[in-house]
Amino acid sequence: EPNKSVNPDEVVAIGAAIQAGVLGGEVKDVLLLDVTPLTLGIETLGGVATPIIDRNTTIPTKRSQVFSTAADNQTQVEIHIVQGERPMAQDNKSLGRFILDGIPPAPRGVPQIEVTFDIDASGLLSVTAKDKATGREQSIKITGSTGLKKEEVEEMTKQAELHAEEDAKKKDLTEAKNAADALIFTAEKSLKDAGDKVKEEDKKGIGELIKQLREEAGKDDKSAIESKTRELSDALQKIGSQMYGSTGSPQGQGTEGQSDAGTEDVKEKGSKNKKDEEKPEEGEVVN
Structure with a gap:
């Protein structure tokens, strides 16, 4: 005997009413997932803005990529966090900078610097850079990375389209x-x-x-x-x-030891096999 306690027509009607209420701002007790309004990334060799978290990614979220040094015996790297859709860092919004030092001297492309972007449910962005050889790390916390006004997002997106x-x-x-x-x-x-x-x-x-x-x-x-x-x-x-x-x-x-210098080889953590994950992108993070 089918359960007739729930009327399908009523379920559809109630669902439509809730959706209309959400759109009209009348219903508050419904979970609405927030997203990153613009792409978040770091400045890399030559001033390129390398994306870490793409725009419209649901938060909370966490992403990591491995980079390396741009010069022989480089003992520190500057992590410059930027937000926006344009390919060059200088054309995007700067959110902050910090230095990771204490990297053991080595040929360019050898050190492995893992950069992690972590956005919590409240929109707080934490960026950490860690030298995988020594475990040494530095970090910065940035508020408001997801709290941009609609007008700001629209203007930055418009500029990216105009200058594409x-x-x-x-x-x-x-x-x-x-x-x-x-x-x-x-x-x-x-x-x-x-x-x-x-x-x-x-x-x-x-x-x-x-x-x-x-x-x-x-x-x-x-x-x-x-x-x-x-x-x-x-x-x-x-x-x-x-x-x-x-x-x-x-x-x-x-x-063994064939060089792939100059190729784009950033691996998102967990996206490839273990051997590929351990291979950093040469010459990306700049001093």
Whole structure:
């Protein structure tokens, strides 16, 4: 015998009435989930705003990403928290800064700095930076990150839309410069490690290409930077073949320590396997 104590028509009607009451502001005892009005992130190499928590994420929420250093023997990093939808940090709202120091000296890209954004139900944002090698950490608490006025959110979103094209060009140029810088670092390290396995004339050729790329990276011609980056990359592949040929490495055999400098490789915590999680993004957090 079906239970007829609940009238389906009444349930639908009551639900519609509650929804109308919520929209009209008359019903208070209904849980409404708050969201982040704008993207939250940090400034990384070249002034790029790297997102940590995307806009419209339901709170409370917690997100972590692993970054690394931009220079050899860098013992501290500045964490600059920004809010907004534009790709460059300077064009967004600055929420705060703090320094994580005491990082053991190491080559660029080696230290692992875990940055965590934690927003509680009241909208309080806590940002923590932790050196995974030493456990040393610093943090900052920011109030009001989710309490922006509707007009502020609309204006910042509007500005992002208005400047979308020029912002994209600016970000692309910055990423080209970052890739060039990372390749120069890899090339100089490769020459140093090569020793007598590479012909002297090839070393000189690489050195000249490094010089040319460094000069172009100091300018604002994206196409020229990318062209010189490809030239240097191709030359490095050739001397790489020489090096492995001289050591008798079997063709097709995998090698360890291959560089992926200049590629976007931020891993959100828990999104990949353990091996991938431990791989920081090289040259991201700046001093």
